Amino acid sequence: MVGPADPVRELIEVHRELCEQAVDVLDIAAGLEDSGIGPAGAAAYRHTDVFGLAEELSARVARRPDGPGDPDGPGGPGPVARRSRRAAAALTAAAAHLVPVAVLAVGGASVPVAAAAVIVGAVVLTLATGRPRWSRWPGWAAAGYGLGAAVLLAAVTAGSVPLGAAAATAAGSARWCARWVRDLGRGHLGAAVTMAEFRARMRPVLPVAAVLQLALTGLWTAAALALTPGAPHGPDGSAAAAALSGAGVTAWAVQGCAGLALLVSAVLAHAGRAALAASVVLLAGAGTAALLLPSAQTAGRLVCAGPLALLLPYAWLLLGRPGAHRARPAG
């Protein structure tokens, strides 16, 4: 029987996918051997060995790019799941941060109650931050964050309970914003072609998140002040206007600082900088506590705002690095 003039063509049809996806000749040779073609099989195609046959296949079939649905690991959760996870994380965080505020509000402003609020809040926040299985906080960093956040909230609440409640809610919105930044970063990481493009895509993300967080913090604060029952009424009877003007400039600044510090901390933690994330909240807490003392006003302001002024640009630079957006290394 006379065989076909070009026996290799049939072989190409059988192994087309292997040849298109192969990285080199040896890859094709290994694939051919796996499918049962040995030296005897290669001789049927007029080659001395499998490598020669693989070379012919490699030369005759062009490489073809992967399909677009190629994974970078098993695909993450869909957009809906991500949205609901963001909301759940924000609600849990807000609830956990309300604990020290509630202790102080119930117990009344006194030193022992404040101490109890700090201790209870620190324990609850440490567990809520460091315990979950997916947490990227090492234990000591979670403890530092818990202590810092508890001191911060207790100090704000000691000044005014509605402000404390607003700050605790701002922790929830900070968590939401940080997750939004992270999800956006991962999305860009999958889509960006070069690192420069990735940086360009990430440039506006943190500023937008910071503005959003400031706006939300302001909203929570205004709402909390307006809803407080004993708030003084203004001349035109509007509770809100009176409440807004009633709180001093310092109180508004503290609220803004607290909101931003919580945001920066969550963003840094997602980028794997847990130590910095804990220290920014610790310093903000210490600064806010110092503001309660009349003698330490300047120091308090410095400690509150200084680290923030440094770490906000740092976080912005950090988010431009693709390596900061990965959960764990490959391999």
Added chain:
Amino acid sequence: MRIALLTEGTHSAAQRGDGGWCGRLVEGLPEHEFRLFRLVRGDRPADPTGVRGLKGLQELPMWGCRAAGRGPSLHRRRSYARAYEDLVKALVLPGERALFGPGLYRLAELAAEDGALPAFLASGHAHRVLERVWRSPGADTAAGQPLVRDVLVAADLLEQCLRPLSAPWYGTGPAGLGGADLCHVVGGGPAALPALVARRLHGVPFVVTEHGLHLREQYRSYRTAPYRWPVRALLLSFFRLLAEETYRLAAVLTPGSAYDRQWQQRCGGDPERTRVVYEGTPAVTRPAAGPEPAAPTLVWAGALEPGRDPELMLHAFARVRAERPEAELLMYGEEGVPGYRAHCEAIAERLGVAAAVRFAGRPKAIADAWESGSAVVFSALAQRSPRLLADAMLSGRAVVATEVGVAREVLGPSGLLVPPRSPQALAAACLALLGDQERRARLGLAGRLRAQERFAVEPVVSAFREIYLELVSRYPAFPAGGGEAARPFARPAEYWVAGAVTGTTGEGAARPEERGAAGPFARRAGDRGGPVVPAMAEVG
């Protein structure tokens, strides 16, 4: 002699039973001092080696998360980046392959100076270097340009592969590779990196033993890995160049079969320096299988997966059964692919032979499996390791195998070879054996004798005894000193044997401390401060 065994802990052959291959080698050569240097997984505790009689054991965690460490200082970072750039150029630019070795050794030297290599490889600087070279014109991106995520994944994988370069093993003390007389790499791949570095820094020669080629296994496993084409291409290029560098510089290559030797020679292994040493197995001392079962029975063994082609066996068996209705088939082995056993049972059902086929799972002892049949059949599409074939031959049963991989050289004239994917041929061979008791017995005995001769442990041990002695005799004592050409056999082989030198010896045998002063230690200690010279010229 002080011999450093280098191996990857995940290497399956080194893990089996009493230390596996390495264990038998160390036990068989008590006159040498062996130290085991092992690359283990970083994310789980390492299994015990099981090797008895080791002088020392050192482990380096590879894979998994990187240990914390500082990156290089600012002014050294440029040297690191330059060396890394050379390495990456060799991987992605087809014209720059020659840069692989220099880049690799430069990184090793830098890592030996400050240990900052892992942190550098994980840093943004390394990522930028990788991206720049990878996206430069001329890079091999036939099936796709690398994206940002590819750069990150490839950088992580390269960092893990290059961890042996920063191992704390390169000292000249007795526990370092510099203090060894030779390195023996078992398994190839990243385990060869320390040997390459030790050869470069201290001129220590090395032997490479591979049972199942590391490179080929990488090609096979990366085919199903969750990486995009550019990452696969880069990493496989790394493994290929590493294999080429290893084979080029190895003093002796000892592949586990002639089939592996072909691959090694394709990757630049020198036939002159290659010697096939079959993997010895303690099963050679096992008695031959007892009397055959009453009904003519075929035994099939292996993982139930497409590569082993149990379907071919079933189709062939249907033909056998058409001729001999009393024939039975026993299929041993567990599922390699989930659900494949059910698939095979459905085929047996469809062919109408389900009543005569028994899926027996994993046998208690492999010898029992062979004993339960009249003849043994291997229907695989690829036979990369001679282990199972040799074990079947040792039972004294006649063997039929498809002619793939190592089957021809292992079985030789002592069994029947049939082309793969051909039920007619396989059925004809099985029928020929089942119908001829005398031929079965003759082939079985011939196979048993052949396997006993080739796969005994003692020939392996004596082969390496010879290889070690020959090797050190070719590496003269003072390669760098005096300027005169190194002379082979300037010292007798016994000079190098650090065996028991007891009091009353003749002129030739120096006491250990004198040897220590004039032997390889002194040379290497002297070399250390000077510039790193290329390894000594090989002579002989």
